[in-house]
Amino acid sequence: MKVEQISIFLENKAGRLAEVTKVLASAGINIRALSLADTSDFGILRLIVNDTELAKKVLKENGFTVGKTQVVAVEVEDRPGGLNKILDILRAANINVEYMYAFVQQSGNNAVIIFRFDNTDEAIKTLLENGVKVIEGERLYAM
Amino acid sequence: MIYNMEFETLPREALEAIQLRRLKQTVERVYATVPFYRKQFDKVGVKPDDIKSLDDLRRLPFTTKQDLRDNYPFGLFAVPMENVVRIHASSGTTGKPTVVGYTARDIQTWAELMARALSAAGATRGDIIHNAYGYGLFTGGLGVHYGAEKLGASVIPISGGNTKRQIMIMKDFGATVLTCTPSYALHLSEVAMEMGVDPKTLKLKVGVFGAEPWSEKMREEIEQKLYLTAIDIYGLSEIIGPGVSVECIEAKKGLHIFEDHFIPEIIDPETGENLKPGEVGELVITTITKEAFPVIRYRTRDITFLNPEPCICGRTHTRMGRVMGRSDDMLIIRGVNVFPSQIESVLMEIDEVEPHYQLIVDREGSLDILTVLVEVGEHAFSDEVRKLQELERKIEKNIKEYLGISAKVKLVEPKTIARSEGKAQRVIDKRKI
Numbered sequence: 001m002k003v004e005q006i007s008i009f010l011e012n013k014a015g016r017l018a019e020v021t022k023v024l025a026s027a028g029i030n031i032r033a034l035s036l037a038d039t040s041d042f043g044i045l046r047l048i049v050n051d052t053e054l055a056k057k058v059l060k061e062n063g064f065t066v067g068k069t070q071v072v073a074v075e076v077e078d079r080p081g082g083l084n085k086i087l088d089i090l091r092a093a094n095i096n097v098e099y100m101y102a103f104v105q106q107s108g109n110n111a112v113i114i115f116r117f118d119n120t121d122e123a124i125k126t127l128l129e130n131g132v133k134v135i136e137g138e139r140l141y142a143m
Numbered sequence: 144m145i146y147n148m149e150f151e152t153l154p155r156e157a158l159e160a161i162q163l164r165r166l167k168q169t170v171e172r173v174y175a176t177v178p179f180y181r182k183q184f185d186k187v188g189v190k191p192d193d194i195k196s197l198d199d200l201r202r203l204p205f206t207t208k209q210d211l212r213d214n215y216p217f218g219l220f221a222v223p224m225e226n227v228v229r230i231h232a233s234s235g236t237t238g239k240p241t242v243v244g245y246t247a248r249d250i251q252t253w254a255e256l257m258a259r260a261l262s263a264a265g266a267t268r269g270d271i272i273h274n275a276y277g278y279g280l281f282t283g284g285l286g287v288h289y290g291a292e293k294l295g296a297s298v299i300p301i302s303g304g305n306t307k308r309q310i311m312i313m314k315d316f317g318a319t320v321l322t323c324t325p326s327y328a329l330h331l332s333e334v335a336m337e338m339g340v341d342p343k344t345l346k347l348k349v350g351v352f353g354a355e356p357w358s359e360k361m362r363e364e365i366e367q368k369l370y371l372t373a374i375d376i377y378g379l380s381e382i383i384g385p386g387v388s389v390e391c392i393e394a395k396k397g398l399h400i401f402e403d404h405f406i407p408e409i410i411d412p413e414t415g416e417n418l419k420p421g422e423v424g425e426l427v428i429t430t431i432t433k434e435a436f437p438v439i440r441y442r443t444r445d446i447t448f449l450n451p452e453p454c455i456c457g458r459t460h461t462r463m464g465r466v467m468g469r470s471d472d473m474l475i476i477r478g479v480n481v482f483p484s485q486i487e488s489v490l491m492e493i494d495e496v497e498p499h500y501q502l503i504v505d506r507e508g509s510l511d512i513l514t515v516l517v518e519v520g521e522h523a524f525s526d527e528v529r530k531l532q533e534l535e536r537k538i539e540k541n542i543k544e545y546l547g548i549s550a551k552v553k554l555v556e557p558k559t560i561a562r563s564e565g566k567a568q569r570v571i572d573k574r575k576i
Contacts, residue, residue: 007526009519011556037528041535041553042519044526063558065519069526098527116526 001124002070003114003137004052009065010043020045020064027058032141033114035101046101048073048114050141070120073103073140075110075133083113086132093126095119103140112140146262146294147255150403151458158459161403163197165431170194170203173437176221179214180439200406200429201417205440211241211381220244222435232280233380233480240280243380244435250289252432256386256401257290263399263456264351264374265392266320268295273318273347275309275327276354278302282384283354283478287322290386296320303327306334313347314340321350324478325357325365325373329509332368347371349392353378353385354478355511356466364509375465381441382428388463397450397462404432407463408440409449412470423448425470426463444470474504474570476511479548483569486515486550489541495523495534501560505573513550515542518557 010016017036024031024047033048049055052068059066076082090097096118103112112135117123127134145151153161171191173180183204184190193199211219216239220227228247232240245253266272272291276283284302291298299316301309303323309331313321321328328350335342347369353376365373377398378385387405388398400407405428409418412425426443430436446469450462474481483502490496499518504511517538525531531554538552560568 005526007524009524009531009554009556011559039528039532042531042555044528044531046526063556065521065524065557067521067524067526 001072001128001134001136002120003048003073003135003140005069005071005114005116006047006049006052006056006059007067007069008045008047008059009067010045012038012040012042017045019062020059023058023062023064024049024055027054029055029058032143033101033103033112035099035114037099048103048140052141069116072115072117072120072124072127073135073137074113074115074127075135076113078109078111082111086113086127089126089130089132090123093122095123095126112143144262144265144267145457146259151259151399151401151460153403153459155459158402159197162406162431165403166197166200166406166429167191167194169429169431169433169437170439173221173439177219179210179219183439197406200408200440203439205415205427205442206438207442208241208381208444212239215239216242217244219438220435221437222246227435229285230280231282231285231380231384241381243282246434249383249434249436252404253286253383253386254289254293256383256404257286258293259290259401260376260386260389261287261290261294261296261320261351263389263391263458264320264376265349265372266291266294266296266351270296270319270349271299271317271346272296272320272322273299273301273309273313273316275301275303275321275323275331276385277478282378282380286378286384286386287351291322306331307338310335310338310340313345317346319346319348321347321369321371323350323352324354325352325361326355326477326506326509326511328352328365328369328373329361332365333509342369345370349374351376351389355475356468358465361509377445377463377466379443379445381438382430382443383433387428391454391456391458393456394454397454397464399454399456399458399460399462400428402460405430407449407461409447410442412442412444412446418448420449420451420461423464423467426466442470444473446470474502474513474572476504476513476548479546481513481546481548485546486542489545490517490538493534493538493541496520496538497523497557499557499560500569501571502569503571503573511574513548515550515552516555516560517552518560519554520557523554 030050035046037044098116100115227244229245232242278284350373362373376389378387388400408427409424418424445466447464497520501516503514535552542550
């Protein structure tokens with residue numbers, strides 16, 4: 001039920017992001033979703049790709065600091081209140097969202113939101129108990 | 144004003160005669176009482192009796208900061224502890240500090256030298272001296288304090304910190320002389336302006352600034368901002384503290400070394416060869432009146448030159464140029480000695496970080512800014528911004544705790560710190576001094 005996400009440490013320097021995408025492109029890796037968190041000094045690029053292990057390998061070979069984290073992908077009804085419903089469930093269960101970002105899907109009626117939780121297993125259990133659709137990693141990488 | 148007319152204006156010949164007599168006494172004494180010196184002298188085969196002229200000093204080996212550390216804490220003291228009335232230490236916070244001792248007479252000597260220094264700067268017994276050098280193990284605060292009292296001036300022992308209060312006190316007490324580090328002087332002027340106190344309305348006429356490298360440009364800035372005459376003072380705890388040398392207000396060109404107490408030499412830091420007057424090299428000092436902690440040919444690591452030309456003030460003591468830098472990698476940041484190795488020790492104690500780091504020193508406005516770049520390895524990396532920022536704060540806090548200075552920590556990507564010949568360049572000093 002978990003989705004693997006890689007994260008990359010980036011100094012705030014011109015061209016650094018382009019170097020990441022270049023490395024991934026030459027390895028034939030497709031980016032499924034991404035988010036960039038930044039501060040004045042550094043940024044953290046989070047990616048969901050079609051081949052996590054390969055991406056991690058090629059990035060490391062190119063001198064990047066790469067981490068792997070497990071996140072949760074949730075299908076959300078694409079209508080007003082869709083996201084709110086999910087967040088209400090999490091609030092009721094007292095589960096804290098570390099960060100989240102949206103996954104852009106071209107077809108289908110639902111949106112996908114990627115969540116990072118403190119306690120991933122507990123979060124998945126709560127979401128499932130409340131009838132929320134959690135997307136398997138394999139399905140997501142191939143979307 | 145010359146505080147000690149007799150000794151400060153001695154004709155060269157008489158001065159050298161005194162120096163030789165005192166040098167002989169010192170060499171004899173350290174040979175008899177300090178095993179370290181006996182061993183050092185024996186190694187080069189020089190006995191105290193071999194010192195027959197001032198030139199013979201060159202036959203003696205150098206003493207280094209490492210020798211002081213190796214004999215930590217009291218190994219180089221030349222008197223029994225019952226005769227030591229004061230102990231000071233330099234800021235060797237993570238490594239061993241260098242510890243120095245004073246007999247009651249040493250304290251008197253030091254007070255005399257500081258009284259001379261304050262007089263040379265134009266201070267008199269009628270002055271109110273705002274002493275913002277730190278009091279404590281650091282020699283700055285107490286050194287100035289005793290000298291000011293000896294001079295008969297009124298001292299405000301304000302020490303460092305709490306700048307707004309300092310401005311209020313300076314204003315209300317009508318301080319006429321300011322003693323602190325040059326960067327703190329500028330900081331004081333800025334804070335005063337922020338508080339709506341125009342430094343012009345203060346009664347300051349002279350500032351005696353030292354304990355960190357500064358420039359002519361900074362002197363101009365301080366003088367313009369604080370409406371005073373800025374005088375450069377030099378000293379180091381290993382020799383005695385502040386008051387080893389000072390500029391005279393008449394010339395403001397070079398610092399007179401009190402040669403009846405210290406013998407200066409300039410050497411090539413690479414070869415150890417003695418250099419001629421005017422040639423730039425490392426300052427080496429031998430103390431010739433100290434009782435508790437005499438040092439023979441101490442390598443100060445400070446880069447300067449000597450100028451024996453007569454001075455318009457009437458003092459016959461030779462002058463040294465403004466200190467231009469350090470011959471080793473020691474940094475002086477806001478008056479605090481910092482070795483890259485100390486930062487390294489701090490980093491080594493934090494599990495998450497790699498020992499790859501770089502120090503960047505810059506001067507923003509009047510203050511030294513230390514930035515520590517630390518490479519982030521996979522071990523330390525987190526996908527959460529908050530955790531990385533917490534790591535930065537943690538390193539900053541530890542640096543502050545261990546070294547007593549504030550630094551800005553910046554996480555950088557692995558291998559971004561240039562490694563030249565396999566070794567990283569640890570320090571980039573961008574300060575224009």
